[in-house]
Amino acid sequence: xxxxxxxxxDRTEITVLVDNYIDIFVPQATPVDHRLLFDPCRHLMAEHxxxxxxxxxxxxxxxxILMDTGLSRECMAxxxxxxxxxxxxxxxxxxxxxxxxxxxxxxxxxSGAGRQVPLVLHPDAFLARRINGKNGIAELPGIDAVAxxxxxxxxxxxxxxxxxxxxxxxxxxxxxxxxxxxxGMPGMEMFDKSAWLPDPIRDDQAIVIKVKDKGLVVLSxxxxxxxxxxxxxxxxxxxTEKVHAVLGGFHLTGPxxxxxxxxxxxxxxxxxxxxxxxxxxxxxxxxxxxxxxMPEKCILNTVGTRYIF
Numbered sequence: 001x002x003x004x005x006x007x008x009x010d011r012t013e014i015t016v017l018v019d020n021y022i023d024i025f026v027p028q029a030t031p032v033d034h035r036l037l038f039d040p041c042r043h044l045m046a047e048h049x050x051x052x053x054x055x056x057x058x059x060x061x062x063x064x065i066l067m068d069t070g071l072s073r074e075c076m077a078x079x080x081x082x083x084x085x086x087x088x089x090x091x092x093x094x095x096x097x098x099x100x101x102x103x104x105x106x107x108x109x110x111s112g113a114g115r116q117v118p119l120v121l122h123p124d125a126f127l128a129r130r131i132n133g134k135n136g137i138a139e140l141p142g143i144d145a146v147a148x149x150x151x152x153x154x155x156x157x158x159x160x161x162x163x164x165x166x167x168x169x170x171x172x173x174x175x176x177x178x179x180x181x182x183x184g185m186p187g188m189e190m191f192d193k194s195a196w197l198p199d200p201i202r203d204d205q206a207i208v209i210k211v212k213d214k215g216l217v218v219l220s221x222x223x224x225x226x227x228x229x230x231x232x233x234x235x236x237x238x239x240t241e242k243v244h245a246v247l248g249g250f251h252l253t254g255p256x257x258x259x260x261x262x263x264x265x266x267x268x269x270x271x272x273x274x275x276x277x278x279x280x281x282x283x284x285x286x287x288x289x290x291x292x293x294m295p296e297k298c299i300l301n302t303v304g305t306r307y308i309f
Contacts, residue, residue: 003237003238003239004161004163004170004237004238005163005167006163006167006168006170006208006210006238006240007058007166007167007168007210008058008168008210008211008212009056009057009058009165009168009169009209009210009211009212010057010058010059010211010212011057011211011212011308011309012054012055012056012057012209012211012217012308012309013054013055013057013306013307013308013309014052014053014054014055014217014219014247014306014307014309015052015053015055015083015085015304015305015306015307016051016052016279016301016302016303016304016305016306016307017051017052017053017070017076017079017080017083017085017303018046018047018049018050018051018068018069018070018071018075018076018079018105018303019046019049019050019279019280019301019302019303020046020047020048020049020279020280020281021046021279021300021301021302021303022044022045022046022302022303022304023302024036024038024044024302025038026300026302029299029300030275030299032245032275032299032307032308032309033277033299033305033306033307034305034306034307034308035302035304035305036304036305042082043082044079044082044083044303044304045074045075045078045079045303046075046303047070047071047072047075048071048101048280049068049069049070049071049072049075049076049101049102049104049280050068050070050096050101050102050221050222050248050249050279050280050281051066051067051068051069051070051075051076051102051105052066052067052068052219052247052248053065053066053067053080053085053090054066054067054169054207054209054219056165056168056169056209058166058168061166063091063164063165063166063168063169064089064090064091065090065091065092065093065094065164065165065169065207066087066090066092066093066094066109067093067094067095067096067207067219067221068094068095068096068102068103068221069093069102069103069104069105069106069108069109070101070102070104070105071100071101071102071104072104072105073104073105073107073108074105075104075105076104076105076108076109077105077108077109079303079304082304083304086112087108087109087112087113088112088113088114089113090109090113090117091118091164091165092117092118092119092120092164093106093109093110093117093118093119093120093153094120094121094164094171094205094207095119095120095121095122095125095221096204096205096206096207096220096221096222096248097122097125097201097203097204097205097221097222097224098121098122098124098125098126098127098129098142098143098203099129099140099222100140100141100142101280101281102221102222103141103142103143106119106143106148106151106153107147107148107151110148110151110152110153111151111152113152115152116152116153116154117152117153117154118153118154118156118164119148119153119154119155119156120156120158120162120164120171121155121156121157121158121203122157122158122159122173122174122202122203122204122205123157123158123159123203124190124201124202124203125143125157125203126142126143126145127142127190127191127192127199127203128142128190128191129142129188129189129190129191129199130188130189130191130196131187131188131189132187132188132189132196133187158171158173159173159174160173160174161173161237168209168210169207169208169209170207170208170209170210170234170237170238171205171206171207172205172206172207172208172230172233172234172237173205174202174203174204174205175204175205175206175225175229175230175233176225176229176232176233176236177225177226177229178229178232179226179228179229179232179263179267181226181259181260181263181264182225182226182227182228182229182260182264184199184200184201184224185199185201185224185251186256188201201224201225204221204222204223204224204225205221206218206219206220206221206223206230206234206248207219208234208238209309210238210240211244211309214242214244214274214309215240215241215242215243215244215273215274216231216234216235216238216240216242216243216244216245217244217245217247217309218230218231218234218243218245218246218247218248219247219248220246220247220248220249220250221248221249221280222248222249222250222251222280222281223248223249223250223251224251226264227246227248227250227251227264227268228264228267228268228271231243231246231268231271231273232271243271243272243273243274244273244274244275244309245273245274245275245276245277245307245309246268246271246273246275246276246277247275247276247277247279247301247307248277248278248279248280249278249279249280249281249282250264250278250281250282250286251281251282252264252281252282252283252285252286253281253282253283253284253285253286254283257283257286258285261283261285261286261289262289264286265286265289265290265293265294266293268290268294269293269294273297274297275297275298275299275307275309276290276294276297276298276299277298277299277301277307278290278298278301279301287300
């Protein structure tokens with residue numbers, strides 16, 4: 001893979017619209033996490049889902065990109081209204097992958113702009129999927145491409161890396177998997193042509209911004225490719241070693257992922273970002289281990305927090 005030409009941004013702001021956790025009394029912990037002022041009339045919601053608004057600034061230019069849209073049809077749009085964020089102003093939507101807890105608010109995200117809104121995703125995001133576990137088979141809700149086009153989505157299926165925000169925001173595309181311990185999600189299956197097969201979740205991708213004089217900011221949805229793989233791949237394709245922040249879901253929750261927590265924490269600690277913000281599917285055990293291993297760098301996220309890098 002040759003390097004991608006990613007222009008440096010002056011700064012980026014990431015506002016968390018959907019996450020699993022909310023606590024209106026969590027104070028600011030570092031210079032980068034900006035918490036909402038206490039307001040008993042502001043009613044934010046949390047759910048098992050993920051969505052962030054990413055703003056990228058360069059000179060007088062500002063770009064707004066939405067990453068993922070949460071689990072339900074309501075939560076992301078409701079929280080955006082509570083935070084006075086107009087979804088009609090977004091430049092594009094990036095889908096980290098096609099799982100149900102990231103796609104629920106897609107119709108709301110693309111229907112309010114009065115124009116076709118680019119929706120950047122990997123083609124595998126449209127696959128039929130299910131979880132085949134010890135409690136049986138559970139089919140997962142998928143993406144209705146026809147309905148989304150009618151709602152206003154301009155669907156852009158891309159397997160490889162691409163850029164948005166005038167070349168200052170990178171969508172990684174499919175991520176290389178090189179670590180020995182990040183081995184995907186057990187029990188996931190996809191319907192490919194004529195049969196159900198193990199699903200490597202090839203559509204998993206991340207957003208990367210290179211902030212001037214600070215380094216890379218890497219934002220993952222679930223990191224099914226592995227968060228260490230994700231960051232290493234971002235370093236590789238941008239040709240940038242310094243990592244300023246790693247945020248998003250790291251998918252380390254539940255017994256099946258418990259053995260991966262310590263090697264993941266060790267790998268991220270070796271990469272040595274300035275900040276780590278585990279969210280969504282990272283899981284409470286893993287969040288606590290990150291907190292213990294990187295106490296000055298790990299930040300507890302809550303819905304509505306705005307990170308400025």
